[in-house]
Amino acid sequence: MTTEGSGIVAERDALAPRSLTEAELVGWGRRVGAEVPVPCWIALHGPLGAGKSVLARAIARGAGVAQRIPSPSFTLVQRYRSERGFEVYHVDLFRLRPGDAIAPLGWEELLQAPALVLLEWANRAGDQQPEARWEVMLNYGDSPDVREARVRRMGTAPELLAW
Numbered sequence: 001m002t003t004e005g006s007g008i009v010a011e012r013d014a015l016a017p018r019s020l021t022e023a024e025l026v027g028w029g030r031r032v033g034a035e036v037p038v039p040c041w042i043a044l045h046g047p048l049g050a051g052k053s054v055l056a057r058a059i060a061r062g063a064g065v066a067q068r069i070p071s072p073s074f075t076l077v078q079r080y081r082s083e084r085g086f087e088v089y090h091v092d093l094f095r096l097r098p099g100d101a102i103a104p105l106g107w108e109e110l111l112q113a114p115a116l117v118l119l120e121w122a123n124r125a126g127d128q129q130p131e132a133r134w135e136v137m138l139n140y141g142d143s144p145d146v147r148e149a150r151v152r153r154m155g156t157a158p159e160l161l162a163w
Protein backbone atom coordinates (compact mmCIF):
# COMPACT_ATOMS: atom_id res chain seq x y z
CA MET A 1 0.00 0.00 0.00
CA THR A 2 1.05 3.57 -0.54
CA THR A 3 -0.04 6.94 0.81
CA GLU A 4 0.53 8.91 -2.39
CA GLY A 5 -2.68 10.42 -3.63
CA SER A 6 -4.76 7.38 -2.82
CA GLY A 7 -5.97 8.43 0.61
CA ILE A 8 -4.98 4.99 1.83
CA VAL A 9 -2.65 5.03 4.78
CA ALA A 10 0.22 2.61 4.47
CA GLU A 11 -0.09 -0.40 6.76
CA ARG A 12 3.24 0.45 8.28
CA ASP A 13 1.85 3.81 9.39
CA ALA A 14 -1.59 2.77 10.62
CA LEU A 15 -3.35 -0.44 11.53
CA ALA A 16 -6.82 -0.96 10.12
CA PRO A 17 -9.31 -0.15 12.90
CA ARG A 18 -10.36 -3.29 14.70
CA SER A 19 -12.95 -4.25 17.27
CA LEU A 20 -11.11 -6.03 20.08
CA THR A 21 -12.14 -7.94 23.18
CA GLU A 22 -10.20 -7.25 26.33
CA ALA A 23 -8.27 -10.49 25.86
CA GLU A 24 -7.33 -9.46 22.31
CA LEU A 25 -6.30 -5.97 23.39
CA VAL A 26 -4.22 -7.40 26.22
CA GLY A 27 -2.67 -9.95 23.87
CA TRP A 28 -1.63 -7.24 21.44
CA GLY A 29 -0.32 -5.08 24.28
CA ARG A 30 1.80 -7.90 25.64
CA ARG A 31 3.37 -8.48 22.24
CA VAL A 32 4.05 -4.76 21.86
CA GLY A 33 5.76 -4.70 25.25
CA ALA A 34 7.81 -7.76 24.45
CA GLU A 35 8.93 -6.67 21.00
CA VAL A 36 8.89 -2.91 20.55
CA PRO A 37 12.29 -1.22 20.45
CA VAL A 38 12.95 1.78 22.69
CA PRO A 39 12.66 4.71 22.72
CA CYS A 40 8.97 4.34 22.08
CA TRP A 41 6.33 6.87 23.10
CA ILE A 42 2.76 5.58 23.08
CA ALA A 43 0.01 8.18 23.42
CA LEU A 44 -3.26 6.64 24.63
CA HIS A 45 -6.55 8.36 23.81
CA GLY A 46 -10.15 7.56 24.57
CA PRO A 47 -12.93 8.32 27.06
CA LEU A 48 -13.10 7.18 30.68
CA GLY A 49 -13.13 3.40 30.86
CA ALA A 50 -12.07 2.94 27.25
CA GLY A 51 -9.22 0.63 28.21
CA LYS A 52 -6.17 2.90 28.25
CA SER A 53 -4.96 1.51 31.58
CA VAL A 54 -5.75 -2.07 30.56
CA LEU A 55 -3.58 -1.60 27.49
CA ALA A 56 -0.81 0.28 29.32
CA ARG A 57 -0.58 -2.51 31.90
CA ALA A 58 -0.49 -5.19 29.23
CA ILE A 59 2.34 -3.41 27.42
CA ALA A 60 4.29 -2.95 30.65
CA ARG A 61 3.76 -6.61 31.55
CA GLY A 62 4.89 -7.65 28.10
CA ALA A 63 8.07 -5.65 28.61
CA GLY A 64 8.63 -7.62 31.77
CA VAL A 65 7.50 -5.27 34.52
CA ALA A 66 6.91 -7.75 37.30
CA GLN A 67 5.67 -5.51 40.10
CA ARG A 68 2.13 -4.29 40.73
CA ILE A 69 1.06 -1.59 38.29
CA PRO A 70 -1.44 0.65 40.08
CA SER A 71 -3.23 3.49 38.34
CA PRO A 72 -0.85 6.46 38.31
CA SER A 73 -3.70 8.92 38.83
CA PHE A 74 -2.39 10.58 41.97
CA THR A 75 1.33 10.58 41.28
CA LEU A 76 0.76 11.14 37.53
CA VAL A 77 4.04 9.41 36.66
CA GLN A 78 5.09 5.89 37.69
CA ARG A 79 8.44 4.53 36.69
CA TYR A 80 9.29 0.84 36.36
CA ARG A 81 12.31 -1.15 35.31
CA SER A 82 11.53 -3.77 32.69
CA GLU A 83 13.15 -7.17 32.40
CA ARG A 84 14.12 -6.06 28.91
CA GLY A 85 16.51 -3.59 30.54
CA PHE A 86 14.85 -0.23 30.03
CA GLU A 87 12.59 2.09 32.00
CA VAL A 88 8.86 1.99 31.52
CA TYR A 89 7.00 5.18 32.41
CA HIS A 90 3.25 4.95 32.97
CA VAL A 91 1.81 8.46 32.96
CA ASP A 92 -1.80 9.57 33.43
CA LEU A 93 -2.55 13.24 32.88
CA PHE A 94 -6.27 13.00 33.74
CA ARG A 95 -5.74 15.08 36.86
CA LEU A 96 -3.59 17.69 35.15
CA ARG A 97 -5.61 20.90 35.10
CA PRO A 98 -5.56 23.30 32.15
CA GLY A 99 -2.64 25.64 32.69
CA ASP A 100 -0.79 23.25 35.02
CA ALA A 101 2.86 22.94 34.06
CA ILE A 102 4.06 19.48 33.12
CA ALA A 103 7.76 20.28 33.57
CA PRO A 104 7.62 19.48 37.33
CA LEU A 105 6.59 15.95 36.43
CA GLY A 106 10.10 15.33 35.13
CA TRP A 107 8.98 15.79 31.55
CA GLU A 108 12.49 16.41 30.19
CA GLU A 109 13.57 13.06 31.60
CA LEU A 110 10.61 11.41 29.90
CA LEU A 111 11.45 13.01 26.58
CA GLN A 112 15.11 12.07 26.72
CA ALA A 113 15.06 8.65 28.31
CA PRO A 114 15.67 5.59 26.12
CA ALA A 115 12.42 4.36 27.55
CA LEU A 116 8.97 3.05 26.85
CA VAL A 117 6.47 5.80 27.69
CA LEU A 118 2.78 4.93 28.11
CA LEU A 119 0.80 8.14 28.31
CA GLU A 120 -2.90 8.24 29.22
CA TRP A 121 -4.89 11.40 28.41
CA ALA A 122 -2.05 12.29 26.07
CA ASN A 123 -3.92 15.24 24.56
CA ARG A 124 -3.40 17.07 27.88
CA ALA A 125 0.32 17.17 27.09
CA GLY A 126 -0.51 19.27 24.01
CA ASP A 127 2.49 19.62 21.75
CA GLN A 128 4.92 18.67 24.50
CA GLN A 129 5.30 15.19 23.09
CA PRO A 130 7.89 13.86 20.69
CA GLU A 131 6.88 13.83 17.06
CA ALA A 132 7.97 10.20 16.87
CA ARG A 133 5.20 8.36 18.65
CA TRP A 134 2.32 5.94 18.34
CA GLU A 135 -1.17 7.35 18.71
CA VAL A 136 -3.60 4.77 20.05
CA MET A 137 -7.31 5.57 20.05
CA LEU A 138 -9.72 3.40 22.04
CA ASN A 139 -13.47 3.84 21.90
CA TYR A 140 -16.56 2.01 23.05
CA GLY A 141 -17.85 -0.51 20.52
CA ASP A 142 -21.08 -2.24 19.58
CA SER A 143 -21.17 -4.37 22.72
CA PRO A 144 -19.91 -3.72 26.25
CA ASP A 145 -17.05 -6.21 25.95
CA VAL A 146 -15.34 -4.75 22.88
CA ARG A 147 -13.43 -1.59 22.08
CA GLU A 148 -12.78 -0.01 18.72
CA ALA A 149 -9.03 0.33 18.48
CA ARG A 150 -6.95 2.37 16.06
CA VAL A 151 -3.27 3.09 16.01
CA ARG A 152 -1.15 5.43 13.95
CA ARG A 153 2.59 5.75 13.76
CA MET A 154 3.99 9.28 13.64
CA GLY A 155 7.40 10.42 12.52
CA THR A 156 10.25 8.00 13.08
CA ALA A 157 8.48 5.94 15.76
CA PRO A 158 9.10 2.17 15.71
CA GLU A 159 7.14 0.17 13.17
CA LEU A 160 3.71 -0.98 14.23
CA LEU A 161 2.93 -4.54 15.22
CA ALA A 162 -0.24 -5.96 13.67
CA TRP A 163 -3.17 -6.61 16.03
Ligand SMILES: Nc1ncnc2c1ncn2[C@@H]1O[C@H](COP(=O)(O)OP(=O)(O)OP(=O)(O)O)[C@@H](O)[C@H]1O
Nearest residue numbers: 020021022025048049050051052053054145146147
Ligand atom coordinates in the same frame (compact mmCIF):
# COMPACT_ATOMS: atom_id res chain seq x y z
N1 LIG B 1 -12.44 -4.89 24.95
C1 LIG B 1 -12.05 -4.30 26.07
N2 LIG B 1 -10.83 -3.71 26.14
C2 LIG B 1 -10.43 -3.08 27.28
N3 LIG B 1 -11.15 -2.99 28.41
C3 LIG B 1 -12.36 -3.57 28.40
C4 LIG B 1 -12.85 -4.23 27.25
N4 LIG B 1 -14.08 -4.69 27.53
C5 LIG B 1 -14.33 -4.33 28.78
N5 LIG B 1 -13.30 -3.66 29.34
C6 LIG B 1 -13.28 -3.11 30.70
O1 LIG B 1 -13.26 -1.71 30.58
C7 LIG B 1 -12.50 -1.16 31.65
C8 LIG B 1 -11.37 -0.30 31.08
O2 LIG B 1 -10.81 0.39 32.16
P1 LIG B 1 -9.49 1.23 32.08
O3 LIG B 1 -9.16 1.63 33.48
O4 LIG B 1 -8.46 0.51 31.30
O5 LIG B 1 -9.98 2.50 31.23
P2 LIG B 1 -9.19 3.87 31.01
O6 LIG B 1 -9.36 4.20 29.57
O7 LIG B 1 -7.82 3.76 31.54
O8 LIG B 1 -10.05 4.88 31.88
P3 LIG B 1 -9.56 6.22 32.64
O9 LIG B 1 -9.73 7.33 31.63
O10 LIG B 1 -10.52 6.32 33.78
O11 LIG B 1 -8.14 6.06 33.07
C9 LIG B 1 -11.98 -2.32 32.47
O12 LIG B 1 -12.83 -2.50 33.55
C10 LIG B 1 -12.05 -3.49 31.51
O13 LIG B 1 -12.25 -4.72 32.20
Ligand SMILES: [Mg+2]
Nearest residue numbers: 052053092120
Ligand atom coordinates in the same frame (compact mmCIF):
# COMPACT_ATOMS: atom_id res chain seq x y z
MG1 LIG C 1 -6.74 4.81 32.95
